[in-house]
Amino acid sequence: MADVKKIATRESYGNALKELGAEHEDLVVLDADLAGATKTGVFKKAFPDRHIDCGIAEANMICVAAGISTTGLVPFASSFAMFAAGRAFEQVRNSIGYPHLNVKIGATHGGISVGEDGASHQCCEDFALMRTIPGMVVMSPADDVEARACVKAAYEYKGPVYMRFGRAACPVFHDEDFHFEIGKGEQLTEGSDVAIIATGILVSEALEAAKVLAESGISARVINICTIKPLDEEIVLKAARECGKVITCEEHSIIGGLGEAVCSLLSEQCPTPVKRIGVNDEFGHSGPAAALLKQFGLSAEHIVEVAKDFAGK
Numbered sequence: 001m002a003d004v005k006k007i008a009t010r011e012s013y014g015n016a017l018k019e020l021g022a023e024h025e026d027l028v029v030l031d032a033d034l035a036g037a038t039k040t041g042v043f044k045k046a047f048p049d050r051h052i053d054c055g056i057a058e059a060n061m062i063c064v065a066a067g068i069s070t071t072g073l074v075p076f077a078s079s080f081a082m083f084a085a086g087r088a089f090e091q092v093r094n095s096i097g098y099p100h101l102n103v104k105i106g107a108t109h110g111g112i113s114v115g116e117d118g119a120s121h122q123c124c125e126d127f128a129l130m131r132t133i134p135g136m137v138v139m140s141p142a143d144d145v146e147a148r149a150c151v152k153a154a155y156e157y158k159g160p161v162y163m164r165f166g167r168a169a170c171p172v173f174h175d176e177d178f179h180f181e182i183g184k185g186e187q188l189t190e191g192s193d194v195a196i197i198a199t200g201i202l203v204s205e206a207l208e209a210a211k212v213l214a215e216s217g218i219s220a221r222v223i224n225i226c227t228i229k230p231l232d233e234e235i236v237l238k239a240a241r242e243c244g245k246v247i248t249c250e251e252h253s254i255i256g257g258l259g260e261a262v263c264s265l266l267s268e269q270c271p272t273p274v275k276r277i278g279v280n281d282e283f284g285h286s287g288p289a290a291a292l293l294k295q296f297g298l299s300a301e302h303i304v305e306v307a308k309d310f311a312g313k
Contacts, residue, residue: 006169010108012147013165014039020155021047030065032058032079038108040078058083062091069101074155081110081164085126096160097133104154110164111251112296115289122284128256130162131229137161138229142203143172146226149180157182168289171204185232191221193311195239198249199225199258206249208300218311231261240272245310247275251298254278275306
């Protein structure tokens with residue numbers, strides 16, 4: 001995909017906030033001393049009076065966002081996934097989730113592709129943490145177009161939303177006229193031998209894998225799941241029934257994320273063999289993002305290997 005434009009979805013987050021800020025005066029952005037990294041600095045430059053730097057105090061930032069939301073404003077609280085979902089979990093649960101407040105959490109630098117920052121910052125547990133909070137919408141967009149649409153949909157949605165964005169640039173495969181809807185998955189390819197259900201940056205890897213598999217006579221149906229919660233049960237069940245075998249792909253632990261959401265649904269409504277591709281109950285380490293993704297099996301090559309073995313071809 002060398003000729004395909006690549007953009008980090010954290011860039012998309014900042015750009016979408018700026019666009020929304022021009023349209024909606026009730027939008028407020030909070031940051032925890034990371035405006036440059038989360039790209040909320042784009043919004044800050046355009047609307048300095050509506051940007052609040054809470055300093056290195058993520059838990060406090062979440063509480064400030066909760067309070068702001070009760071005034072009728074729409075706060076977007078921004079930080080790294082490790083801090084927004086991990087460090088501030090109790091505040092997200094009790095101050096936002098429990099009262100079901102209209103707060104949006106923009107979590108950047110999720111997953112192994114954080115790269116050189118190492119295990120302490122490579123949050124592969126955020127989907128699991130946020131999925132456990134009742135009423136919390138959890139989203140992980142796959143490219144720039146979907147990420148910008150995701151942010152706009154989050155603004156329009158009334159209630160708490162958690163969005164994960166990446167540090168590394170990833171291929172843009174959606175057209176600008178792409179229609180996004182919270183809770184709806186997207187079938188990207190036709191296929192009947194195996195369904196590859198992916199989220200975030202693993203969607204583009206799944207598309208690459210499908211091309212290689214087709215050359216081997218294996219038709220793979222690729223499904224993009226941006227909204228991990230609520231999961232699009234209809235598209236998942238249809239894929240399971242028509243393909244008979246499912247592979248899930250995510251830049252997250254295989255525990256508690258997309259894979260487990262899919263497995264929970266299928267075990268109750270359509271028992272189907274499933275292979276989960278993700279981080280296998282281990283911590284990451286420092287290194288170049290691309291090399292780490294390959295090392296941890298989060299690549300098109302590994303998806304192809306799993307699919308061939310799974311399909312018996």
